Amino acid sequence: MQRLIDRAKALLESGEVARVLGWRKGENVWDVEPAFFASPEELSDFVYNGFCGANLSKYMIEASKLEGKTLVFLKPCDTYSFNQLTTEHRVDRETAYIVGVGCKGKLKIENIDAKGILDVQGAGYPDASEILTVKTLYGDKEVSYKDAMLERCHVCKGKEHMVYDELIGESVDTCDGDRFAEVAKIEAMSPEEKFAYFQSELSKCIRCNACRNVCPACSCRKCVFDSNKFDSAQKANTISFEEKMFHIIRAFHVAGRCTDCGECSRVCPQGIPLHLFNRKFIKDIDSLYGTWQAGAEVDARGPLTNFRTDDAEPSIVTKRG
Amino acid sequence: MSMNTEFRPTIVAFCCNWCSYAGADLAGSSRLAYPADVKIIRVPCSCRVNPMFILRAFEKGADGVILCGCHPGDCHYSTGNYYARRRMTLLFSMLDYLGVENGRTRVEWVSAAEGVKFSETMNSFVEKIRSLGPNVRLGDLRCKD
Ligand code: SF4
Ligand code: SF4
Ligand code: SF4
Ligand code: FES
Numbered sequence: 066m067q068r069l070i071d072r073a074k075a076l077l078e079s080g081e082v083a084r085v086l087g088w089r090k091g092e093n094v095w096d097v098e099p100a101f102f103a104s105p106e107e108l109s110d111f112v113y114n115g116f117c118g119a120n121l122s123k124y125m126i127e128a129s130k131l132e133g134k135t136l137v138f139l140k141p142c143d144t145y146s147f148n149q150l151t152t153e154h155r156v157d158r159e160t161a162y163i164v165g166v167g168c169k170g171k172l173k174i175e176n177i178d179a180k181g182i183l184d185v186q187g188a189g190y191p192d193a194s195e196i197l198t199v200k201t202l203y204g205d206k207e208v209s210y211k212d213a214m215l216e217r218c219h220v221c222k223g224k225e226h227m228v229y230d231e232l233i234g235e236s237v238d239t240c241d242g243d244r245f246a247e248v249a250k251i252e253a254m255s256p257e258e259k260f261a262y263f264q265s266e267l268s269k270c271i272r273c274n275a276c277r278n279v280c281p282a283c284s285c286r287k288c289v290f291d292s293n294k295f296d297s298a299q300k301a302n303t304i305s306f307e308e309k310m311f312h313i314i315r316a317f318h319v320a321g322r323c324t325d326c327g328e329c330s331r332v333c334p335q336g337i338p339l340h341l342f343n344r345k346f347i348k349d350i351d352s353l354y355g356t357w358q359a360g361a362e363v364d365a366r367g368p369l370t371n372f373r374t375d376d377a378e379p380s381i382v383t384k385r386g
Numbered sequence: 387m388s389m390n391t392e393f394r395p396t397i398v399a400f401c402c403n404w405c406s407y408a409g410a411d412l413a414g415s416s417r418l419a420y421p422a423d424v425k426i427i428r429v430p431c432s433c434r435v436n437p438m439f440i441l442r443a444f445e446k447g448a449d450g451v452i453l454c455g456c457h458p459g460d461c462h463y464s465t466g467n468y469y470a471r472r473r474m475t476l477l478f479s480m481l482d483y484l485g486v487e488n489g490r491t492r493v494e495w496v497s498a499a500e501g502v503k504f505s506e507t508m509n510s511f512v513e514k515i516r517s518l519g520p521n522v523r524l525g526d527l528r529c530k531d
Contacts, residue, residue: 251483260485260523310441313480317437320476342480349479354472369476372468374458379471379493382478 066113074105083133088117095174118171122146123281125156140168144227145324145360146281165226167234170218217327220244269335276329282319316342321369324360395449395515397424404462406454412501420508433466437477444524450515457495
């Protein structure tokens with residue numbers, strides 16, 4: 066972490082960048098938040114630890130419009146979002162100085178809580194160790210690092226940065242799962258089981274919009290889910306069409322552009338596995354139109370703004386059974 | 387509902403102005419019958435149909451939704467139906483994934499000269515929806531009823 070701070074200070078002092086986009090300490094060790102730092106002094110609040118899951122690419126939309134360059138720290142998975150945003154002309158590559166940071170998997174406080182470890186005061190960030198030592202009010206506790214990781218880190222796309230100006234820090238391979246395993250499990254269910262499963266998950270939604278707000282693919286200036294009534298009409302018990310079809314509409318809006326960065330599932334306060342929607346589209350796109358990873362390449366033509374004359378007919382869905 | 391009341395489904399058919407809509411006209415003027423349960427909505431091209439239109443139709447009470455456009459290669463705007471085809475494939479697959487019967491949606495390519503195909507398509511689609519019964523699941527995908 067010190068290397069990141071030192072580098073940020075140097076770049077700010079030399080005037081090469083006008084501000085730093087990074088993570089700031091929160092009240093608790095796990096509630097780290099994205100933040101802009103305008104001066105070397107402000108960097109005393111900078112932090113990079115196991116809880117820095119937040120993908121900072123989306124904040125570059127705002128930063129891109131400001132005077133001067135912004136130093137932004139991106140983890141390997143975040144760089145896909147950055148590329149997708151430049152492809153969509155939401156972010157101007159020239160306005161960013163990208164420091165690619167190493168990643169050993171990010172943690173989810175709920176997973177640590179679930180192990181019965183409460184009142185977490187800090188968490189070590191072991192270099193090679195498989196065991197995470199958690200400082201709590203009741204002394205040090207140990208938990209396997211993998212058990213505490215975010216779902217997305219188990220299916221990590223790899224530790225290579227797709228775009229950067231310089232790299233700092235080491236990464237550790239964390240992938241030990243199959244990204245489409247859960248989707249395939251659902252596909253194999255009967256329609257009744259599928260419906261019951263999604264009913265139980267989606268009815269938990271409180272329509273807080275956190276998933277949309279955090280999503281780098283949700284960069285529309287005017288979103289269909291913003292009603293002009295900023296009151297209870299925005300909440301779950303409204304019956305407007307957009308509210309009722311929220312999850313499927315949003316998933317469709319980001320289909321082909323979603324990098325599977327995992328932010329929506331990470332921030333959902335209700336723990337709804339939103340990645341199951343995105344990955345269903347990704348799985349279908351891969352099998353019908355060829356393997357596609359949004360953000361792997363700048364300016365690539367996405368699967369929904371493209372076609373082949375011999376594409377499958379929609380009836381394939383019924384035929385597939 | 388009493389035992390002998392037949393279920394009359396509400397069918398929404400989005401028809402491209404340049405082909406299927408004309409095909410429907412031809413079916414009409416050739417006195418080929420298709421069920422009155424089919425409500426046609428004319429669109430300038432099949433690719434005008436945003437996936438939300440389909441969902442909206444179901445939310446508003448449709449039991450089945452069909453999209454008809456020009457045959458691939460014959461789109462008035464050259465390539466519109468190719469884009470529509472990808473979108474609809476992904477949407478239908480998603481509806482299937484959610485456990486909503488996929489037979490409630492269909493895409494058919496019908497040219498202006500195919501009055502017979504139009505009427506046959508509509509008859510078979512209405513038949514299919516009759517067999518599926520009324521749509522309940524697509525009313526609210528958050529499933530809060
Ligand atoms: S973050 Fe979760 S609870 Fe909030 S709107 Fe999205 S799905 Fe619903
Ligand atoms: S939908 Fe979720 S996984 Fe996809 S880009 Fe948005 S936040 Fe990331
Ligand atoms: S939900 Fe749809 S309209 Fe809203 S920001 Fe995301 S992509 Fe745009
Ligand atoms: S004009 Fe008929 S489908 Fe495009």
